[in-house]
Amino acid sequence: MATPKRAARKPRRSYHHGNLRRALIDEALATIQAEGVDALTLRAIGARIGVSRTALYRHFADKRALLTAVATEGFSTLRQKLVSAWEDGGRDEAAFRAMGAAYVHFAIENPSYYRVMFGGFVDEESRDPELATEAMAAFRALVDALATLQRDSLLRGDDTILMARYVWALVHGMAMLGIDGHLREPGAVEQLLHYAVARLQTGIAEDNAR
Amino acid sequence: MATPKRAARKPRRSYHHGNLRRALIDEALATIQAEGVDALTLRAIGARIGVSRTALYRHFADKRALLTAVATEGFSTLRQKLVSAWEDGGRDEAAFRAMGAAYVHFAIENPSYYRVMFGGFVDEESRDPELATEAMAAFRALVDALATLQRDSLLRGDDTILMARYVWALVHGMAMLGIDGHLREPGAVEQLLHYAVARLQTGIAEDNAR
DNA sequence: CCTCCAATGTTGCCATTGTCAACATAGCCT
DNA sequence: AGGCTATGTTGACAATGGCAACATTGGAGG
Numbered sequence: 001m002a003t004p005k006r007a008a009r010k011p012r013r014s015y016h017h018g019n020l021r022r023a024l025i026d027e028a029l030a031t032i033q034a035e036g037v038d039a040l041t042l043r044a045i046g047a048r049i050g051v052s053r054t055a056l057y058r059h060f061a062d063k064r065a066l067l068t069a070v071a072t073e074g075f076s077t078l079r080q081k082l083v084s085a086w087e088d089g090g091r092d093e094a095a096f097r098a099m100g101a102a103y104v105h106f107a108i109e110n111p112s113y114y115r116v117m118f119g120g121f122v123d124e125e126s127r128d129p130e131l132a133t134e135a136m137a138a139f140r141a142l143v144d145a146l147a148t149l150q151r152d153s154l155l156r157g158d159d160t161i162l163m164a165r166y167v168w169a170l171v172h173g174m175a176m177l178g179i180d181g182h183l184r185e186p187g188a189v190e191q192l193l194h195y196a197v198a199r200l201q202t203g204i205a206e207d208n209a210r
Numbered sequence: 211m212a213t214p215k216r217a218a219r220k221p222r223r224s225y226h227h228g229n230l231r232r233a234l235i236d237e238a239l240a241t242i243q244a245e246g247v248d249a250l251t252l253r254a255i256g257a258r259i260g261v262s263r264t265a266l267y268r269h270f271a272d273k274r275a276l277l278t279a280v281a282t283e284g285f286s287t288l289r290q291k292l293v294s295a296w297e298d299g300g301r302d303e304a305a306f307r308a309m310g311a312a313y314v315h316f317a318i319e320n321p322s323y324y325r326v327m328f329g330g331f332v333d334e335e336s337r338d339p340e341l342a343t344e345a346m347a348a349f350r351a352l353v354d355a356l357a358t359l360q361r362d363s364l365l366r367g368d369d370t371i372l373m374a375r376y377v378w379a380l381v382h383g384m385a386m387l388g389i390d391g392h393l394r395e396p397g398a399v400e401q402l403l404h405y406a407v408a409r410l411q412t413g414i415a416e417d418n419a420r
Numbered sequence: 421c422c423t424c425c426a427a428t429g430t431t432g433c434c435a436t437t438g439t440c441a442a443c444a445t446a447g448c449c450t
Numbered sequence: 451a452g453g454c455t456a457t458g459t460t461g462a463c464a465a466t467g468g469c470a471a472c473a474t475t476g477g478a479g480g
Contacts, residue, residue: 115329115330118386120325120329120389120390155414155415155416156414156415157416158405162402162405163409163414165393165398165405166402166405166406166409168387169384169386169387169402170380172383173378173386174379174383176328177378177379177382180328180330183375191372192372192375192376192379195373195376196379199413200413200414201413201415202412202413202415203410203411203412204365204373204376204411205365205366205411206364
């Protein structure tokens with residue numbers, strides 16, 4: 001059970017798959033991570049699962065709906081990683097730094113996945129409610145961590161949401177720059193990450209006693 | 211001259227356009243800004259300019275090459291806006307803040323345009339040299355501003371490139387979040403921007419005398 | 421156990437799109 | 451004037467997303 005490997009393709013009894021929706025999402029994610037979003041074609045997914053091309057329409061409205069489902073799972077996974085880093089780290093400042101690192105690493109290690117989540121592949125207007133919920137939950141993890149640190153008087157008492165957005169923008173920006181190849185030199189990402197967690201606290205101004 | 215409006219479509223004398231490459235880029239940009247990247251089709255561009263669909267292949271290798279050219283111009287425009295904000299503002303701390311605002315505003319006002327520049331539509335591996343040059347030049351504007359402030363002892367003496375990446379990640383992140391609709395409430399972007407320029411300097415830690 | 425229906429999956433088909441190959445036209449250099 | 455090359459056009463094709471009509475189940479109710 002701990003090693004699902006790929007989508008375990010059973011002999012296919014006949015017509016009904018049993019859990020096609022799950023298989024479709026898994027296969028889509030695998031393809032996206034392996035070959036990128038552009039390489040994702042409905043026909044290929046179907047063929048790989050052993051099902052016909054249009055079978056997907058019984059479970060998703062269209063291709064975008066599938067991508068939305070993938071993105072939703074992405075936010076769920078991301079949230080888990082953030083929460084783990086925070087809780088396993090002891091809910092202190094060091095744990096918060098680990099959380100930031102976990103965020104950026106998730107993005108760097110799954111660039112195409114991350115791009116599906118933030119690259120404008122899903123509706124911006126009429127957001128899928130599930131997607132919105134999961135995205136909000138991931139953001140919540142950050143807010144909660146900040147609130148804790150604020151309660152311990154380790155951070156300024158600013159509006160927590162606002163502060164969370166500030167931090168989110170920073171890690172999101174680092175992740176995006178990394179994915180887009182703007183930090184190509186070896187070690188550049190880690191170096192920036194290291195610098196960022198320090199500057200995030202004290203700022204970049206020369207004399208912060210003023 | 212100050213009002214180019216659309217691509218002024220002259221009566222078309224006959225075969226040769228005269229400056230098709232320019233017209234293609236302009237029309238592509240207009241379409242992207244008006245209807246998004248997905249709505250950009252080679253046939254539509256050609257039709258709108260009054261030229262046949264495949265005419266573009268005499269000036270660009272393929273569709274992506276056209277998008278790369280658009281992105282290149284995007285970085286150029288962005289750089290100009292950044293430099294203007296910095297120089298017209300007097301090259302001081304306030305000017306630097308204006309630069310940050312200019313960056314985010316450019317992205318928010320031209321979401322699809324910005325997405326072409328950073329959304330993975332262009333090669334990440336074998337980058338177009340022109341694109342790389344323009345992107346670097348835009349980054350240069352930020353580095354120069356930071357270096358000036360450092361020289362005036364207004365900022366820490368850290369490695370300027372590293373500091374610039376930090377700042378870039380922050381504004382890039384804010385821009386992306388704004389574009390993706392994660393800052394939907396009215397005024398959220400401006401509020402975050404305002405908060406960011408303050409926190410960028412002093413950090414988020416409670417007691418920054420330590 | 422049998423019947424029938426709603427859920428699930430399939431095949432045929434179509435419009436759109438990017439791209440190539442072969443052909444057409446015109447500006448320019450000698 | 452002649453011709454070469456840059457530029458633009460038309461025809462065709464394969465890939466793709468998506469729809470409509472049809473096929474095949476598993477299971478609920480008798």
